[in-house]
Amino acid sequence: MKEKSSELAVKSAPYYGGKLEIVPKIPVRSLEDFSIWYTPGVAAVSKAISMNKELSFDYTWRWNTIAVVTNGSRVLGLGNIGPEAALPVMEGKSLIFKFLGGVDAFPICLNVSDPEKFVEVVKTLEPGLGGINLEDISSPQCFYILDRLRSEMSIPVWHDDQLGTAAATLAGLYNALKLVDKKLNKVSIVLFGAGASNIATARIFEKAGVDMSKLILIDSKGILHSERDDIDELMLHNPWKYELALKTNRAKVTGGPENALEGADVLIAASSPGPGKIKKEWVAKMADKPITFLLANPVPEMWPWEAKEAGAAVVATGRSDFPNQVNNSLVFPSVFRGALDVRARTITDTMMLKAAEALANYVTEDKLNADHIIPTMDEWEVYIYVAAAVAEQARVENVARNPLHYDEEFVRAKKIIQRSRKILMSLMEQRFIKPLPKVD
Amino acid sequence: MNGIVYRKASEKDIDRLIELNIRLKRLNEEFDPLFKLREDIVEKSREYFQRALNSPDSVVVVAEDGGRVVGFIKADVVERLFYEPKIEGNIVEFYLLPEYRRKKLGAAMLDYVIKLLKERVDIITAEFPALNEIAVEFYSRLGFRGIVSTYARES
Numbered sequence: 344m345k346e347k348s349s350e351l352a353v354k355s356a357p358y359y360g361g362k363l364e365i366v367p368k369i370p371v372r373s374l375e376d377f378s379i380w381y382t383p384g385v386a387a388v389s390k391a392i393s394m395n396k397e398l399s400f401d402y403t404w405r406w407n408t409i410a411v412v413t414n415g416s417r418v419l420g421l422g423n424i425g426p427e428a429a430l431p432v433m434e435g436k437s438l439i440f441k442f443l444g445g446v447d448a449f450p451i452c453l454n455v456s457d458p459e460k461f462v463e464v465v466k467t468l469e470p471g472l473g474g475i476n477l478e479d480i481s482s483p484q485c486f487y488i489l490d491r492l493r494s495e496m497s498i499p500v501w502h503d504d505q506l507g508t509a510a511a512t513l514a515g516l517y518n519a520l521k522l523v524d525k526k527l528n529k530v531s532i533v534l535f536g537a538g539a540s541n542i543a544t545a546r547i548f549e550k551a552g553v554d555m556s557k558l559i560l561i562d563s564k565g566i567l568h569s570e571r572d573d574i575d576e577l578m579l580h581n582p583w584k585y586e587l588a589l590k591t592n593r594a595k596v597t598g599g600p601e602n603a604l605e606g607a608d609v610l611i612a613a614s615s616p617g618p619g620k621i622k623k624e625w626v627a628k629m630a631d632k633p634i635t636f637l638l639a640n641p642v643p644e645m646w647p648w649e650a651k652e653a654g655a656a657v658v659a660t661g662r663s664d665f666p667n668q669v670n671n672s673l674v675f676p677s678v679f680r681g682a683l684d685v686r687a688r689t690i691t692d693t694m695m696l697k698a699a700e701a702l703a704n705y706v707t708e709d710k711l712n713a714d715h716i717i718p719t720m721d722e723w724e725v726y727i728y729v730a731a732a733v734a735e736q737a738r739v740e741n742v743a744r745n746p747l748h749y750d751e752e753f754v755r756a757k758k759i760i761q762r763s764r765k766i767l768m769s770l771m772e773q774r775f776i777k778p779l780p781k782v783d
Numbered sequence: 784m785n786g787i788v789y790r791k792a793s794e795k796d797i798d799r800l801i802e803l804n805i806r807l808k809r810l811n812e813e814f815d816p817l818f819k820l821r822e823d824i825v826e827k828s829r830e831y832f833q834r835a836l837n838s839p840d841s842v843v844v845v846a847e848d849g850g851r852v853v854g855f856i857k858a859d860v861v862e863r864l865f866y867e868p869k870i871e872g873n874i875v876e877f878y879l880l881p882e883y884r885r886k887k888l889g890a891a892m893l894d895y896v897i898k899l900l901k902e903r904v905d906i907i908t909a910e911f912p913a914l915n916e917i918a919v920e921f922y923s924r925l926g927f928r929g930i931v932s933t934y935a936r937e938s
Contacts (some may be wrong), residue, residue, distance in 0.1 A: 483796050569881050569882040570880060570881075570882075571878070572809075574806075574807075574881050575806060575809060575810040575813065575881070576809070576810075576813055578881065579810075579814075580813075585881070588881070589881055589882050
């Protein structure tokens with residue numbers, strides 16, 4: 344399947360010349376109308392905004408427009424391939440934003456590797472945008488960039504590789520725990536891999552009430568603890584991991600992954616492609632009814648059936664061809680839908696928690712089972728529920744410029760997302776969008 | 784954090800002192816390649832602490848948590864040949880394990896050392912890598928200021 348999609352992608356890229364274009368949304372009956380949309384008419388609109396900058400959200404596309412920003416320093420599993428090579432990925436991301444969330448997103452690929460400069464450049468983009476989605480930026484710079492932009496900008500800033508995956512993971516975990524009848528604040532969790540997503544996952548787990556003293560992080564150097572040999576180096580070069588080293592693994596477990604996994608309730612692996620990264624005998628040593636999330640793509644750290652054979656009660660992966668796909672595409676379109684609709688100044692951690700809860704609760708008790716702990720992307724209504732939960736929380740927390748109640752956002756999000764899908768369908772029907780090229 | 788005890792180090796602490804000293808030196812190495820660790824750092828550390836523990840002009844203090852040494856300071860008493868005040872207590876090593884930091888324990892340990900030295904010295908100084916901003920911040924907060932600069936280049 345992967346080979347076929349690669350072939351199609353390479354053929355389609357020049358065939359369509361990328362994936363997005365800008366299409367007007369106002370009528371142009373004749374060139375006369377440009378006097379409304381452009382000068383002289385537009386001057387009155389500009390004047391109004393200059394008197395009250397908030398009007399830029401009402402009078403322009405700002406209410407619904409975000410930038411997908413990268414410097415191409417860590418693109419998918421391809422590494423530092425540069426901003427040009429990142430562009431097709433950013434286009435794809437923008438496409439998903441539009442199709443699933445009705446969000447107008449466009450790619451910005453920056454030729455900037457210095458985090459300081461990156462922050463400065465992105466900050467200057469604020470006046471024209473409703474939000475920023477950071478993408479494919481190497482770790483640990485991505486933590487610094489996100490933390491700074493979140494605190495210094497007055498529009499939502501999201502780094503999907505961190506937050507999107509973390510929120511989807513938490514949603515999956517909420518439901519997996521229901522199945523094995525364990526409590527989030529009681530379980531012992533092992534995070535295998537300490538890249539952008541698992542560091543963010545640890546941070547959101549803490550907010551969700553996980554007992555951090557029992558959580559164990561494992562990175563390429565082994566089990567993390569507060570007295571590991573490289574701890575002072577981490578303090579200087581990866582303060583995010585350092586902070587976690589101080590909070591987690593109070594028992595100071597050392598040794599190989601098997602020592603960390605012994606008696607653990609939950610394993611969240613987000614490391615490098617398997618199989619064979621996690622061994623069956625390690626999973627066999629976990630507590631009763633263990634939960635294993637094996638999120639590496641394209642091949643999970645161990646095959647899901649191996650995890651099951653070793654006794655795992657619930658298994659999730661990052662892949663759509665196995666049950667339980669922990670997929671950040673379930674999160675970011677709706678988080679931005681909700682955040683944009685209330686014109687949120689930021690996306691808080693609690694808004695993220697609410698998104699994860701809404702995502703989990705969409706799988707109702709009658710549908711919840713070990714092979715269905717998280718919705719799939721086909722269940723498009725889930726986006727409406729998540730958007731409404733995010734908007735509602737933004738209002739409760741007073742970060743909404745345009746507060747909306749849950750029901751109001753539910754109706755609004757539904758309308759916008761439906762419209763977005765209908766427009767694409769209609770363009771396809773009318774052959775403005777050509778069918779996919781044939782591959783042999 | 785309660786239960787932290789400060790005391791003078793003795794022979795039985797030497798292995799742990801070596802371990803913590805190497806952590807300290809590795810941290811220094813992070814700041815500047817001119818602090819690259821020697822291969823024989825273990826032996827050199829052992830000799831260093833043995834000498835210090837037997838010298839009337841050195842003080843080695845450890846912080847202990849439940850019987851486990853979690854940090855140390857080494858200070859030397861030095862005569863300033865040309866200046867007033869004449870006798871200096873020079874803090875040359877200072878290390879505290881990460882989980883004991885940011886809890887005012889470092890300041891408390893320093894206080895303990897200064898009390899031990901008080902009768903003998905008129906001025907307290909501290910040495911650390913120029914690029915260690917954490918140390919700059921720490922000592923500045925406690926009222927210290929820079930009086931000497933060491934500049935280096937590889938010949």
